[in-house]
Amino acid sequence: MxxxxxxxxxxxxxxxxxxxxxxxxxxxxxATLHADGAPRVxxxxxxxxxxxxxxxxxxxxxxLADIRRDPRVALHAATLAPAGAEEMPVDAKIxxxxxxYVGRIDQDYPxxxxxxxxxxxxxxxxxxxxxxxxxxxxxxYH
Numbered sequence: 001m002x003x004x005x006x007x008x009x010x011x012x013x014x015x016x017x018x019x020x021x022x023x024x025x026x027x028x029x030x031a032t033l034h035a036d037g038a039p040r041v042x043x044x045x046x047x048x049x050x051x052x053x054x055x056x057x058x059x060x061x062x063x064l065a066d067i068r069r070d071p072r073v074a075l076h077a078a079t080l081a082p083a084g085a086e087e088m089p090v091d092a093k094i095x096x097x098x099x100x101y102v103g104r105i106d107q108d109y110p111x112x113x114x115x116x117x118x119x120x121x122x123x124x125x126x127x128x129x130x131x132x133x134x135x136x137x138x139x140x141y142h
Contacts, residue, residue: 001096001118002141005051011139017124019048021077021092030055031074032066040066046075053094053119054101056112064113071097073117091125096141 008015022028030044042063046055053075057064067073077092094117101116123138 001120003051004048004053004117004119007119007122007139008051011122014122014124014137014139017090017137018077018092018094018122021090021124022046022075023048025078028078029076030063031076032063033070033072034066035069044075052101052116054114054116056114058112067098067115071099073098075117091123093123093125094119094121096120 002010004015026045027043028046030042032040032042034040040063044055044057046053048054072095074093074095079089079091096117096119098115098117100113120141121138123136125137126135127133128135
């Protein structure tokens, strides 16, 4: 698996697009897996710190229990309609495995677990408003 810094070195243009898309909004969607395998989606804030994608959650949360049981996660940038709606919204997604990690923002939230993501996949999807053609750029860890 790859860190965010690894992904930036391998595909800098795509990494810039995805990071920019995530930084346009604050609240995003995290998908984890229930014990029975069903998906759980939750709102989440993330940070790009020290070459990692980091986020936190309370120790007693169900989503942290999900991650401890099965670390596979997906992050989806919140869909935002661009001002004026001349452009179609873009879609940015990241997936991989989450792990509990002691990072810089841990100091501010002593009752929360700090996590990072080892990346396995990233994608950026954009629709041309004139033609409706979809442009998809993806990266997979090899």
